Amino acid sequence: MRFPEPTSGGETQIKFTKGHGTGNDFVLVSDPDGALTLTPAQVAALCDRRFGIGADGVLRVVRTAKDPDGAAVAADAEWFMDYRNADGSIAEMCGNGVRVFTRFLVSSGLATPGPAGLPVATRAGVVVAVLEGDSIRVNMPTPRVYAASTATTGPLTFPGIAVDCGNPHLVCVLHDGVELPSLDLTVAPGFDPALFRSGVNVEFAVAAEPIEGFDLHLAMRVYERGSGETLSCGSGALAVGAVALRDAGRSTGTVAVDVPGGRLLVTHDADDRWWLAGPAVLVANGETLG
Numbered sequence: 001m002r003f004p005e006p007t008s009g010g011e012t013q014i015k016f017t018k019g020h021g022t023g024n025d026f027v028l029v030s031d032p033d034g035a036l037t038l039t040p041a042q043v044a045a046l047c048d049r050r051f052g053i054g055a056d057g058v059l060r061v062v063r064t065a066k067d068p069d070g071a072a073v074a075a076d077a078e079w080f081m082d083y084r085n086a087d088g089s090i091a092e093m094c095g096n097g098v099r100v101f102t103r104f105l106v107s108s109g110l111a112t113p114g115p116a117g118l119p120v121a122t123r124a125g126v127v128v129a130v131l132e133g134d135s136i137r138v139n140m141p142t143p144r145v146y147a148a149s150t151a152t153t154g155p156l157t158f159p160g161i162a163v164d165c166g167n168p169h170l171v172c173v174l175h176d177g178v179e180l181p182s183l184d185l186t187v188a189p190g191f192d193p194a195l196f197r198s199g200v201n202v203e204f205a206v207a208a209e210p211i212e213g214f215d216l217h218l219a220m221r222v223y224e225r226g227s228g229e230t231l232s233c234g235s236g237a238l239a240v241g242a243v244a245l246r247d248a249g250r251s252t253g254t255v256a257v258d259v260p261g262g263r264l265l266v267t268h269d270a271d272d273r274w275w276l277a278g279p280a281v282l283v284a285n286g287e288t289l290g
């Protein structure tokens with residue numbers, strides 16, 4: 001396997017941390033001063049589950065001021081989450097990524113949250129993460145539910161709703177006895193490329209048994225743009241929560257969204273803030289071999 005090419009001074013080894021949020025897993029690369037250039041091919045090599053470390057994406061941890069994309073979105077957050085999908089493509093937002101990124105910043109001593117939490121810059125703007133024991137809760141961008149569309153898997157067509165969470169989503173709520181496990185997500189679902197010009201993350205969701213303490217309960221599977229089917233998608237859960245609250249005629253509430261990797265909580269509060277909460281775990285440190 002070839003790990004990232006030398007970027008300066010012949011350095012070919014990269015220190016990394018592996019982490020996940022409800023099974024949505026990431027390789028974190030600490031690059032505080034923006035010295036590293038990660039090409040799409042290098043990201044794909046790191047994320048390769050057979051020939052690399054294996055992950056759904058890479059989180060490059062860089063000071064906002066040291067990255068052109070970071071500097072463009074935020075002067076008031078010290079750290080920028082440079083998120084890349086497993087195929088090397090860039091995405092604007094990653095809800096689970098922000099939570100794992102925050103866990104890394106705090107665990108490694110690079111940042112200390114203030115009373116209101118820790119601001120993190122993303123390509124979709126600044127979000128604020130609040131640590132609550134094993135869980136990290138993030139004040140996410142307001143999801144914008146904006147158009148009807150459809151997704152296809154094999155011969156099946158599902159009605160869906162487009163939701164912008166900073167990154168694009170298409171939420172299909174299943175009816176008529178279609179069961180989540182029956183969907184074939186080994187192949188990318190079809191979608192309308194005229195509506196989603198930069199691709200889309202497709203969520204399939206179904207109502208689940210009510211649980212005490214939550215206003216709504218759904219289960220979801222997701223096919224992520226640039227990564228394929230993943231065990232969880234935080235921004236996808238946010239999109240599903242927004243559609244579910246809207247469909248239920250509720251302006252506020254907490255939605256439990258079960259994903260194959262665990263449970264995420266989406267809350268729309270009385271102050272019109274949208275929150276995503278769930279576990280964020282670091283599992284290993286390592287170093288690539290040149």
Ligand SMILES: N[C@@H](CCC[C@H](N)C(=O)O)C(=O)O
Pocket residue numbers: 024085090091092093094095096097167168201224225226227230232233234235236
């Ligand atoms: N898994 C992430 C979303 C990652 C980006 C997505 N694949 C895209 O291309 O928009 C999450 O937790 O939100």
